[in-house]
Amino acid sequence: MNKQSCYILAIESSCDDTACAILKNDKVLANVITNQKIHEQYGGVVPELASRAHQSNIVPAVDTALKKAGIKKSDLSAIAFTRGPGLMGSLLVGTSFAKSLAQGLDIPLIEVHHMQGHILAHFIETGNPKPTFPFLGLTISGGHTQIVKVTDYHNMEVLGTTQDDAIGEAFDKTGKILGLGYPAGPQLDKLAQKGNPYRFDFPIPKAPDLNYSFSGFKTAVLYFIQKETKNNPDFIAQNLEDICASVQHTLIEILFKKVEKAVKKTGIKQVAMGGGVSANSGIRKRLLSYQDKGWTVFIPPFEFTTDNAAMIGISAYFKYLEKDFASFDVTASPRIAM
Incomplete structure (x- = not known):
């Protein structure tokens, strides 16, 4: 052999x-x-x-x-x-x-x-184009949110990471607040596709450099829902798709503001995404849109x-x-x- x-x-x-x-x-x-x-x-x-x-x-x-x-x-x-x-x-x-x-x-x-x-x-050999070194890896899952500089197969440097919760947890916990089943992330994504992403405003947390923070976002959504349901007990049911769309839009903004900053800081315009949250339709669409800005982007097949x-x-x-x-x-x- x-x-x-x-x-x-x-x-x-x-x-x-x-x-x-x-x-x-x-x-x-x-x-x-x-x-x-x-x-x-x-x-x-x-x-x-x-x-x-x-x-x-x-x-x-x-x-x-x-x-x-x-x-x-x-x-x-x-x-x-x-x-x-x-x-x-x-x-x-x-x-x-x-x-x-x-x-x-x-x-x-x-x-x-x-x-x-x-x-x-x-x-993995799938027939799809593969990144060349160096490239930026965006790993997004229930436990991680990272921007990684990849210079070789096992030579990787974390440029930014979450300081508290991961984006996958933000999707799931927000979905739980809205009464969606577990795991709530995929259900929230499906509902978001039918809603107005600009209907409700949610804050974008501040985190230093290329790092992330999502715990404050979850708290803001919780307080928003508590306030609105106090005035109208049917608020969630009447606005569910718009809430999901607005939540998803804000999380995507939080995510890609830092990715844009990383590309500008490193000069690397190849971005490869991975992790369970990379199955999210809004995130995949947003990453693909950067091809118009000269980025080369890579999205794994759903099974990976x-x-x-x-x-x-x-x-x-x-x-x-x-x-x-x-x-x-x-x-x-x-x-x-x-």
């Missing part, structure tokens, strides 16, 4: 989805995601329940991925896993399983940074936006080529620097 031919089994278990993928070099042969429905009744992820569900789901997910890829465990060249960041209990399940499988098969183990995976998802193991596999592939393998003493890390 030459260095350009390898099969990597990748495991992603950082939050509430148990995912397993098989890659042959940079091509995805299987990408299995097992969702955990149990969290819906609680309106958010319950860490203890998530880790238990991972324990139940991981073996079937791996077995399904191998069958879809049409290969055997003995064909594998390496095992990759998400080391962090994420929920400690969830990460431990994936880490322990990956270490055991790699040791049992006597093949290399590769650790992957979850957020780097979101950025490197753009390098939310947490998935294919992005872990592609990150591991580039480490495999460099023989950048993990020690079997490696442990999960809920907070890990980019």
